[in-house]
Amino acid sequence: MFDILIKNGMVIDGVGSKAVLSDVGIKDGKILAIGENLKDGGRQVLDAAGLVVSPGFIDPHTHFDAQLLWDGAAKPALEHGVTSIIPGNCSLSLAPLKAEDRKTLIGMFQQIEELPPAAFTDAFEWTWETFSGYRAAIEGTLSVNVAPLVGHSVIRLWVMGADAQQRAARPEEISAMQDLLRECLNAGAVGLSTSFVDVDENARPVPSRFAQFQELDALCAVLGEFGRMLQIVPEFYDTDITIARIDQLAELSLKHKIPTTLSPVFDNRQSPNNVPRTLARIDEQMARGARVWPQMQTRPIDISFSLLRPSLFFARLPSWVKILRLPVTERISALRDPVTADKLVADAGEDGGERLMGRLIVRGGGEAPEHLVGRTLGDIAAERGEVPARALITLSLENDLEIAFLAANGGHDSTDRIGPMLANPLVHIGASDGGAHLTSFSTYGDTGYLFSEFVRKSGALTLEHAVQKITSEPAEIWGLKDRGILKTGYAADVVIFDPLTIDRGIERPVFDMPGGGMRYVRDSIGVDTVVVNGQIAWAKGAYTNAQTGQICELA
C-alpha cells in the first residue's frame, strides 16, 4: 500500500514529456510507481482529476536564510508549489560567521536584501558560527528542501575581519578561505555565491568586491573538487560588463569543471540589445563547453514604497536612504526642514526627479487620497507647481508618510519579449529573490506567473516546457540529486495544480515579520496540494504540520 496515491491526474514528468493521464504512488518519501490505474491503494488517496501532477518547483535564487530559522516552510513560497529553495545568494549567508561579525552581516542584509534587523535579533538565537552549525539549526523543522550556498563575503569576513572590506587577500588568507570553503562544501553547501555590485548600509562595497580575480579562481578550484556551483551578481545594468563577467565565468567553469550562474539578467525597452547580446555570448561560451547559466525572473520589478521606511527604489540616492533610516519623528522633522528637503530634491537629479520619479504612480489601498490614486507623480507635481521630487516629499508629509507609490515595470517590461527568452534553452528561470526586498515588492508567486502569463496568456511556453524549466532543469543545473523529475526512486516532491487557474494573487501587505515588520506577499492561486518528500505540506489552502524538508543531497 502506498502512503499517498494520487489518482487520475495529468502527469507531467518534468523532462518535457507530454502530459499523460496516470496515477502516482508514493511510499517512504519516494515515488514508488507511476502508471495507469495503480491498484495497490493508499493510506491517503488524492483525486487529481482535471489537475496537473508535476514535480515540485525549484527556486534557485532566494534569501530565506534567516526566515528558515522561524519558518521552515519559507511561507508563502511553499504554497506556490516551491518544494526546494537555494538561499545564500549574492555573497551573503548566515554561516560561517563569527559572533563579532553578526552586526556587520545584518547591516548588509538590511541594505541589500531589505530585511529588517529584527529578523535577525527577535526571532531566533544565534547558536552557531560554522556552516554545519547553521545547517543543524535549520534541519528538523524544514517543510521545504534547502540547498544552501555559502557567501563569499562572509568567508572573507571570517578570515580577514574588518580588512575584508579594505584590501586584497594575502596568499595565506586565500589558503585559509579555501580551507573554510571546503569545510562548508563538506557540510552540504551547494556552492559559493559572490557579488560585484552590492554595498553595505554605509554604501561601502561588500567584502567579495575587494577580492582579486586570483582569489575567486582559488576558491573555484575548491568548488572544482566537488563540482559545485559559483553564483554571481553581475553589473546587470551594463551589457559590456555583463559579457566580461560571462567570460570570467566561462574561464572558471572550463578550468575547474564547475557550473556557474549569473543573476539577474533583465530585458527592457531602454536596453533592447542587452539580453540578445548576453545570450549570444552565453551561446558561444556554452559551445566551448563552459557552463554559464543566466538567470531570468518571470515577473517585472514593481517596487512599492512610501517614505515610512527605506526602499530599494532609493538605492542610488544615499542622501534619501540616510533620511529614511531616521526614526519616524526625526524623519518627518528632517523632511520638513527646507535645507534638507532642498538637498534631497537636488540629489534626485537636475530635472527635479522628473526622469526618476515622474512616472511613479500613487498606489491605492493605503491612506492615499482617492483623487490621487492611479495618477502619476509627474502629473500631480505639475498640477501643484512642483518638481516630482518635491511633490514626493510634500505629498508624503501631508499624508503622515502613509501615501504609497508604485514604480512599475522595472527590469522586464514586455511579456512579448520575455516569453521567448524564458523559453530559450540557455536561460535558467530564477532570480526571484524569494524572502528578500520585503517592503518593496512580493518575491513569491513567480512560478504561478510563469503559467498565467507565459503559458496561458502569451503561449510562449507549453505547459510541459514551463514545468521542465522550473523542475528538472534547475535540479540538473544545480546537481540536486534525485529531484525535479517524477520518476520511480526520485524524491516525492509533488505539486498538484489546476493548469487553467494557476497564478499569483494580488500583492498585499502583511505584518508577520519578527517585531511586527511588514512585507508584501502574494497568495497562490490554483495550487491544490504540495507534497514534500512524501508528506503533504500544503493542501486546500492550508499548511499542515509536516516537516519533511531536507538539506538537498547533491549529485
Added chain:
Amino acid sequence: MTLSQQRRFTTPEPDETLDSLAARARPDLDLATAIELIRGWNLHIFLMRRPRGLLLGGDVVFIEPPLI
C-alpha cells in the same frame, strides 16, 4: 568555436592605482592620455561609484572604448 571579439578589459592587481593600471594596460599611450581614456571608458567606477574612482579588486576595467 571561435569567440567573437568583445571589448577588452583587465582586472586590478593588488594595491594597484589607476596610474599603474593605465601604464600596464595601455603602454602604447602616454600616461596622462591613458588615465583620461580609462576614466571615460569606465563610468561605473569613475562616475557612478561612491567614492568615485575607488578601485576594487573585483572590478572589470575596460581598456578600450565600446565596440560598434
